[in-house]
Amino acid sequence: MKTSVRALATLLFFTLLTGLVYTGAVTGVSAVAFNRQANGSLVVSGGRVVGSELIAQNFKGPGYFWPRPSAADFNPLPSGGSNYAPSSAELLGKIKERKKLGMTRDLLFASASGLDPHISPEAAFDQIERIASARGLRDNQLSAVRALILRHVEERQYGMLGEGRVNVLRLNLALDEETRIAK
């Protein structure tokens, strides 16, 4: 009996302390110190929320840089990967399909989260020709697109962590800005 009362009291105490006080304190400090990040790093363009910098959205048009395939079909509810086996015939079929569409490198594979906001810089360079012809860019504008990618390359953090990458949403917004040509 004594043990049960203690157990109940201890559980209540810790529920309030962690569930409310701790969670509340982290939320409070975050709201003041890191407001943008705490609220999802939203990207506003033309007066509306176009997405989050951290969450991939689908770009289907040939005039845009494409993100990596998403097993969640870019719907974050819920996130997740394809969970294909490394010996999966279905996966092999998808890779072949993607190659036919001109996709290369990391764009051949669905990401883990289904929401990977990045592609490798190389995979971005591979898309320049398609984008140029879709947007009717002249040859002398190609170097501008190339420079655009280079400006958006995020190097390894602190020069060593993670992988070099390009944020697809940021890159496409800048592309629209730069070329100002009908989609």
Next chain:
Amino acid sequence: MNKFDFLQILIPLAALIALTPLLGSYMAKVFQGENHLLKKPLGFLERLAYRLCFVDEKEEMGWKNYAVALVIFNLFGFLALFALQMLQGHLPLNPQKLPNVSWDSSFNTAVSYMTNTNWQGYSGETTMSYLTQMLGLCVQNFLSAATGIAVFLALVRGIIRKSSATIGNFWVDVVRSFVYVLLPLSFFFALVLVWQGSIQNFSPYVTATGVEGTRQVLPMGPAASQIAIKQLGTNGGGFFNANSAHPFENPTPLTNLLELVAILLIPSALVWTYGIMLGKRRQGAVILSAMFALLIMGLAGSLWAQYRPNASLGEPEVMEGIDTRTGVANCVIWSVFTTAASNGSVNCMHESLSPISGGVPLVNLMVGEVIFGGAGVGLAGMLVFMLITVFLSGLMVGRTPEYIGKKIEAREVQMSMITVLAPSAVILIGSAVSLFHPAGLAGISAKGPHGFTEVVYAFTSAAQNNGSAFAGLNANTPYYNVVLGLVMLVGRFLTIVPVLAIAGSLAQKKCVASSESGFRTDSPLFFILLVATILVVGVLTHFPSLALGPVVEHYLINAGWVN
């Protein structure tokens, strides 16, 4: 592998080795009730906890009382979490108006978080209200870790004390590890995560209209505060379905490094704490070496396998189930760390790794979560393996087995064997039944040996309280929810209770006078014996499963086979 890949393998290992003595010495002070850095600023919380929870700091418990307190405390935690899920539709802080969770999923998740497994049959962002996440899941993240540390402390006291009927006070152990270790570490870690991009708010989900005009609903919630403890407390249950692969959970390479180190930090530091509490640092050093040796063996094998070209897909580097910012090297090392500790969080999808790279995590689980293992319980499991090793060596050389001056007798060996055999038994029986029962077969997504591995992995993960998965298995069904829930209970309490019994039994013993009669347990020879015992007992039990699953698939893929 390029030089950056090697660098990213070395950095977390180096960080871990550097931080282990720091945190280890600090925790030794905390648990021995000595003066330490946070005693003044946080001491009021400790005293408040004792006053409000009717705890007498000076009271001592025998092993049975200690075990009863632990089980009842966990039972209430289970009931609270179960009720929260079943009723969340009627409760506040549910801006998405998510309905009550089904009874079987509620049962599975409540057991899962209470037992420090944090297996997830559900998807957080579409299932759990903010209230359930913070008052239910987050709380159990803390309490299951504190429970594990308490078990370790009880066992250490059993080893240290002579002719004693008691092994400490469960409530004091939980309060101290919570107030001085888990809470402050999590608080600062959570803020670093938010700084880097993890979300932390109570807003309703945000609807965005994409550049091409597609509507996208972005999930929100108090995520970072929970992610911090899920990494530190060897919990591993994600706020979102994709766990630490989700950009909101693990937004940058820096958060990836910190979350990675956090997985092993407390389990590794506790070994240092053990050496100090024992007054024999060499004993701790032998255990740490064994853990690092097993960790690095697995890591090397897994890296080798993942960097090989995949002949079935005809691709030199497979990125399926790996996010770009993470990359292959960080994915592989995480998969090894998270299964060496009983963490179970993932930053890439284990199911899509090469067979051997998916097999190494499975082996880590099968050896019983002792390569670091869960907070506290992992080291307790390792100490049990030491007793078994001492016993086996004793048989070989014909001496009375003893450990740290305590004779190891029938009772200790019996209890040790329960902790090894109970999880193995439920893994084998559970997998076998599921591979025949239609409800079990219904959940399998992959064909051939990979589908087999899905099931074995699920039962091993549940029995060893890890929580990672070959996530292609659809386990959110009444069958898997109930069966895996029961397996988790066996895996948790049929190790904790026997360990406490060992603690009680050792505490009562007198110290053997001469250490010359015994077998040295701090020598390189013992290190080799220990590693060999772990591999023999752990891996041989499950060798047939490994052969039928990952090994067969490895050779099939080499031959270019697809299914």
